[in-house]
Amino acid sequence: MNLSYREALNQAMREEMQRDDRVFLIGEEVGYYQGAFKVSKGFVEEFGTERVRDTPITEAGFTGLAIGAAMTGLRPIVELMTFNFGILALDQIVNNAAKIRYMSGGQISVPMVIRGPGSAAHQLAAQHSQSLEAWFCHVPGLKVIAPATPHDAKGLLKTAIRDDNPVIFIEAQLLYGTKGEVQEGEYTIPIGKAEIKREGQDVTIAAYSKMLLLALETAADLEQDGIDAEVVDLRTLKPLDVDTLVQSVKKTGRLVIVEEGWRFAGLGAQIAESVYSTAFDALDGPIVRVTGEDVPMPYARPLEDLAIPDRARIIQAVKQVL
Amino acid sequence: MTDAQRFRELFYQALRIRLVEERIIALYPSDVIQSPVHLSIGQEAVAVGACQELEKTDLIFCTYRSHAFYLAKGGNLKEMFAELYGKVTGCARGKAGSMHLTAPEVGLMGSSAVVASTIPHAVGAALAAKHLGKDQVVMAVFGDGATEEGVYHESLNFAVLHRLPVLFLCENNGLAVHSSQSARQRYAILEHARSYGLSAQHIADGYDLENVADTISGLVRRVRQIREPVFVEIRTYRYKEHVGPGEDFHCGYRQREEWWSWKQRDPLEQHPDLRDMMQPSIIKEIDEAVEFARASPFPPEEELLRDVV
Numbered sequence: 001m002n003l004s005y006r007e008a009l010n011q012a013m014r015e016e017m018q019r020d021d022r023v024f025l026i027g028e029e030v031g032y033y034q035g036a037f038k039v040s041k042g043f044v045e046e047f048g049t050e051r052v053r054d055t056p057i058t059e060a061g062f063t064g065l066a067i068g069a070a071m072t073g074l075r076p077i078v079e080l081m082t083f084n085f086g087i088l089a090l091d092q093i094v095n096n097a098a099k100i101r102y103m104s105g106g107q108i109s110v111p112m113v114i115r116g117p118g119s120a121a122h123q124l125a126a127q128h129s130q131s132l133e134a135w136f137c138h139v140p141g142l143k144v145i146a147p148a149t150p151h152d153a154k155g156l157l158k159t160a161i162r163d164d165n166p167v168i169f170i171e172a173q174l175l176y177g178t179k180g181e182v183q184e185g186e187y188t189i190p191i192g193k194a195e196i197k198r199e200g201q202d203v204t205i206a207a208y209s210k211m212l213l214l215a216l217e218t219a220a221d222l223e224q225d226g227i228d229a230e231v232v233d234l235r236t237l238k239p240l241d242v243d244t245l246v247q248s249v250k251k252t253g254r255l256v257i258v259e260e261g262w263r264f265a266g267l268g269a270q271i272a273e274s275v276y277s278t279a280f281d282a283l284d285g286p287i288v289r290v291t292g293e294d295v296p297m298p299y300a301r302p303l304e305d306l307a308i309p310d311r312a313r314i315i316q317a318v319k320q321v322l
Numbered sequence: 323m324t325d326a327q328r329f330r331e332l333f334y335q336a337l338r339i340r341l342v343e344e345r346i347i348a349l350y351p352s353d354v355i356q357s358p359v360h361l362s363i364g365q366e367a368v369a370v371g372a373c374q375e376l377e378k379t380d381l382i383f384c385t386y387r388s389h390a391f392y393l394a395k396g397g398n399l400k401e402m403f404a405e406l407y408g409k410v411t412g413c414a415r416g417k418a419g420s421m422h423l424t425a426p427e428v429g430l431m432g433s434s435a436v437v438a439s440t441i442p443h444a445v446g447a448a449l450a451a452k453h454l455g456k457d458q459v460v461m462a463v464f465g466d467g468a469t470e471e472g473v474y475h476e477s478l479n480f481a482v483l484h485r486l487p488v489l490f491l492c493e494n495n496g497l498a499v500h501s502s503q504s505a506r507q508r509y510a511i512l513e514h515a516r517s518y519g520l521s522a523q524h525i526a527d528g529y530d531l532e533n534v535a536d537t538i539s540g541l542v543r544r545v546r547q548i549r550e551p552v553f554v555e556i557r558t559y560r561y562k563e564h565v566g567p568g569e570d571f572h573c574g575y576r577q578r579e580e581w582w583s584w585k586q587r588d589p590l591e592q593h594p595d596l597r598d599m600m601q602p603s604i605i606k607e608i609d610e611a612v613e614f615a616r617a618s619p620f621p622p623e624e625e626l627l628r629d630v631v
Binding site for chain 1: 381383412413414415416417418422424426431432434436439440441442443444445446447448449450451453454472473476477479480483484628629630631
């Protein structure tokens with residue numbers, strides 16, 4: 001069936017809430033307003049306000065509350081209106097959700113999902129346009145997922161909800177309306193598995209979330225120039241599926257990593273290190289990164305366009321490695 | 323149980339905590355305990371009183387100053403010393419140290435070194451209890467300093483808004499790290515709590531073992547019955563420095579006279595006969611726990627990456 005990314009997320013949560021009474025959704029305006037991006041459409045009617053909890057504007061408070069509920073038998077899904085506001089909940093996420101299992105010697109687990117949109121949309125300026133996935137990937141005790149397609153979004157969110165550990169699930173505002181084929185019936189996708197979204201021989205382009213779509217568009221452009229790019233969708237950022245990436249690089253000998261986040265200490269630096277340290281001999285040239293600029297996101301459209309990776313820069317990077 | 327028996331029971335529990343922490347002080351110079359220790363000496367009556375009416379299935383969420391609550395809630399003494407020693411037989415396999423004591427088997431769900439950060443966890447646990455139809459009482463334990471944090475406010479508001487069975491227990495020792503309460507707060511904790519619509523009670527003398535226990539036990543029963551949040555502030559006093567085994571009167575944020583006025587009323591100093599009678603068996607228990615910790619192995623290498631995710 002053909003679904004939007006938003007509908008796929010809705011289905012994933014709906015099916016998991018139908019399957020397991022312990023699963024509940026909590027966040028700002030997730031109930032009557034159905035979420036800032038309408039991901040929880042119809043939930044109050046189906047599950048009631050006890051399982052679809054509107055909260056005050058308290059990111060640290062309701063994230064902490066969800067942690068406490070997760071520690072004592074429930075399986076919360078926390079919706080952040082955007083991950084920018086998740087910064088207010090970082091103490092709870094980093095000092096508590098990520099560490100409680102370890103600090104308790106494995107006695108207490110924290111099965112919860114923290115989800116919402118990350119990355120830039122259109123001209124929302126500096127505090128609404130951030131790709132913070134590298135922050136979360138840096139913290140032991142967290143799993144980090146950033147799906148690009150409706151099919152992956154549904155299958156991975158279902159798996160994340162069933163996971164016994166905290167999972168950071170990063171969506172994108174510009175992806176909610178995108179459509180794609182979604183498998184009928186019950187299915188899940190394992191955490192930690194990348195997928196080759198386009199097979200090719202000449203160069204590997206690794207990307208995730210919104211940048212995956214850009215990578216696929218660019219690969220079509222490159223085909224016009226006679227360049228056959230393979231596009232790897234990382235999907236899970238932590239644990240990273242280095243094997244799939246390395247297999248691809250062994251075939252193509254070249255790697256371009258595309259990420260929207262800031263360049264310095266960005267996720268691509270880690271991905272490159274993971275490939276260098278396991279498959280250096282397979283590379284025919286240096287890995288090239290295409291990243292966001294190291295700048296607070298500007299409002300003006302021409303400046304915003306300059307701060308985010310685009311097709312031209314990916315093409316330039318591919319031609320640099322070939 | 324007669325009143326006299328009850329007093330002896332409370333006295334025994336408080337003395338046991340005092341003697342455990344005095345042993346920690348004695349051991350500290352030998353460096354067998356490397357963890358920062360935040361001692362509860364002077365505050366024992368609060369933890370003892372707080373836990374009298376709690377069942378093992380009732381949950382408490384604590385702070386970095388939790389030795390007293392760990393023991394009062396029924397945590398295993400050997401496992402506590404082993405944890406302080408960093409041994410694999412510790413309550414958290416040697417991964418927590420003093421500041422993150424956890425004993426879920428008796429309802430101690432965790433202790434955090436970040437001020438106020440477990441308060442929302444308690445509210446979430448109360449939400450879970452309500453959702454799962456359990457008759458649990460959940461207790462959030464925090465100090466006067468925690469009332470300055472944002473999540474404290476957020477947690478109180480949510481608990482009242484959704485009528486959750488939490489007992490908010492403010493252990494007010496008048497000190498936060500190295501600042502007195504008057505240097506930090508322009509609000510009254512109790513009035514502030516009441517402004518949320520919380521039923522809030524004050525215990526002025528946190529050294530009155532029986533009154534502290536009776537009052538908090540009554541509040542625990544009330545939360546269990548009405549399934550709504552209740553607040554209690556207990557005035558108490560810590561003898562030792564914020565962190566470490568020593569004193570800190572030289573720091574200038576409090577006066578030795580203040581300590582002296584509390585010490586005059588310290589229940590554990592009022593009954594030398596009881597103390598002398600109870601002490602030998604407690605010391606023996608502590609000796610055994612320390613020996614257990616000493617003889618236990620450190621965590622093996624495979625523990626390093628265990629229980630991360």
